[in-house]
Amino acid sequence: xxxxxxxxxxxxxxxxxxKKIGKVLCPVFNELIYFNAEGFNHLVYKSSHSERDKNxxxxxxxxxxxxxxxxxxxxxxxEYDESIKEFEVKKFKKxxxxxxxxxxxxxxxxxxxxxxxxxxxxxGDNGLKHFWSIIPNWTTNQYRDIKLFSSMxxxxxED
Numbered sequence: 001x002x003x004x005x006x007x008x009x010x011x012x013x014x015x016x017x018x019k020k021i022g023k024v025l026c027p028v029f030n031e032l033i034y035f036n037a038e039g040f041n042h043l044v045y046k047s048s049h050s051e052r053d054k055n056x057x058x059x060x061x062x063x064x065x066x067x068x069x070x071x072x073x074x075x076x077x078x079e080y081d082e083s084i085k086e087f088e089v090k091k092f093k094k095x096x097x098x099x100x101x102x103x104x105x106x107x108x109x110x111x112x113x114x115x116x117x118x119x120x121x122x123x124g125d126n127g128l129k130h131f132w133s134i135i136p137n138w139t140t141n142q143y144r145d146i147k148l149f150s151s152m153x154x155x156x157x158e159d
C-alpha cells in the first residue's frame with residue numbers, strides 16, 4: 001500500500017502529463033495513437049463507472065511515461081480482441097443505442113525491470129485508435145533473479 005494522502009496532486013500531475021502527450025505515432029500500425037480524455041477517464045474509473053482503488057490509479061499514473069514510450073517504439077502487438085458492443089450516440093438530436101465493433105490490441109514489453117501491457121482501443125471500423133489502459137504485470141530486481149508475479153487476467157474493458 002502506498003500513501004494516498006497526496007492523491008489529488010498525483011492525479012493532477014498525471015492528467016497534465018497525459019494531456020501533453022496528445023498523440024504518438026505507433027510503428028506497429030503506422031498510425032497515430034491518440035491519448036484522449038476517454039483513456040485517462042478509464043485509468044480513474046472502471047467501465048461500470050465506479051472509481052478504481054486509489055492505489056491502482058496511482059500505479060497506472062506512474063506508468064504513463066512508459067506507456068507513451070512503448071507506443072512510440074513497438075513494432076508488434078502480442079494480443080488482439082474484437083467484439084460488438086452497444087454505445088449511446090446522438091443522431092438527429094436524439095440519443096440512440098448503436099452496435100459497433102470494438103477492437104483491442106495488447107502491447108507487452110519489459111521496460112526498466114517492469115513488464116507492462118498497454119491496451120490500444122478502436123471503436124467502429126473507421127474510429128481512431130486510442131490509448132485505453134496500462135497494466136503492470138510483474139517486476140524484477142536489477143539482477144532478474146526474482147520475479148514477483150501478479151495475475152492480471154480479466155476483461156480489457158475494465159483493466
